[in-house]
Amino acid sequence: MVVNALGETQAPRARDADPDVALVIAAREEPRRFLALYDRYFDRVLGYVRLRVRDEATCEDVTSVVFTTALAQIGRFRGDGSFAGWLFQIARNAVRDVHRRPTLEPLPLDATRFEPDAEERFLAHERAARLHAEIGLLRAEQQHLLALRYGAGLGFNEIGELVGASPGTVRVRMHRIIEELRRRYPHDD
């Protein structure tokens, strides 16, 4: 069976037991099946992008680009790593492309439109803008790790598999990133 054939090429390491392999194979055979992967990863990719891109409209565009790119390129995914790792690398590249473009960022009204009153909306907006600005000052690798953790909501084990590091190493790196951010990002008092 095709599923087993791909699985056997990855068998030696436990990290290669990619839970998405069956869906990837199905998507290659029938592109419509890619929608199952889309449904599985939409929230995480959107969260990843939102942590790294301030403007909501741009977040939407980048998320769309990530999935259309993944669909177009899925035939080139060899299964050397996990599908998730491959997908978040596409997301990382898409964010990088956006950051390279000179843009004027409008106010992220959508981000706060459900807050109860105008003053709180304003404060929340200011706080979000400040935090996004501080994140933007981190190194690209740090931003990537931060977005995988707090945007995509991945655990240290999962991030470790994606970036090729042990969970302990990821935890230490994340601690340093948080401490660096914490020093620069004051409480809004």
Add this chain to the structure above:
Amino acid sequence: MTTEELERDLEMLAAPREADELLRMAIRERVGEQMPVRRKRRQRPWIGVSWAGIAAAAIAAAVLAVGWPGGGSAGPSAADAAIVRHALQAMTAPANVIVHVKETGVQKGTPISVEWWQQTSPPHALRMIKKGVDQQGEAGNDGTTAYEYDAATNTVIETPSSSAPTLVDPIETVRDQLARGGAQVAGKATIDGTAVYKIELPTGAIAYFDTTDYRPTYIDNPQDDGSVVRTRVETYEELSTSPADEQLLSVTAQHPDARVHTRSAPVK
């Protein structure tokens, strides 16, 4: 600022928004538009094929191709193959009906649910209600317009839709895995007093089917953290396309007193 406060702010940046379901559907459509035509078979739009037709072809392929554990080269036992076939048939609706699916469960201690109505024939109009850990909402799409209901303001937000939705309900993955082969009957079990067949899917999920009518009853979904979230398929039924049933597909019909706001598509 404490680490916890910073982490909370970081999570807020990426927190789901109420409009996310609309965005999910809009991008889903865009991805669908990018899909190439299948190369190995005759060009035949998937949406024009009944589920029954897909299922029949897939069952044949599954029975011939799948490698069943313990079955040697002879494949699955006839009894197991029949169970898979019956389960697939029980969740494969004919054309020109409305499928109604409701799934419930508990995730992170919070009740979650999704309820879905969708036509099995073009334009595959659909309406869904989702209640999750971080988000809840109601949305729909009739093939030309996407709808989202904002309960806070009792507003239906309409957005032009460039293409009809695809036919994928919440249990599509289970249906797909059964149809493609690789599903393995792992015996019987009793859940909440109901005798069920246990079928392991290649995705790692486990689906349970009532032994009397083969309807799907529960799905165990493995999570990335190693835990398993069990959802209960409370409803799987096929409705007619009577005017009364078609009202179930319409967000505006379900909220006749809501204000309707029209806006441009969020994805360019």
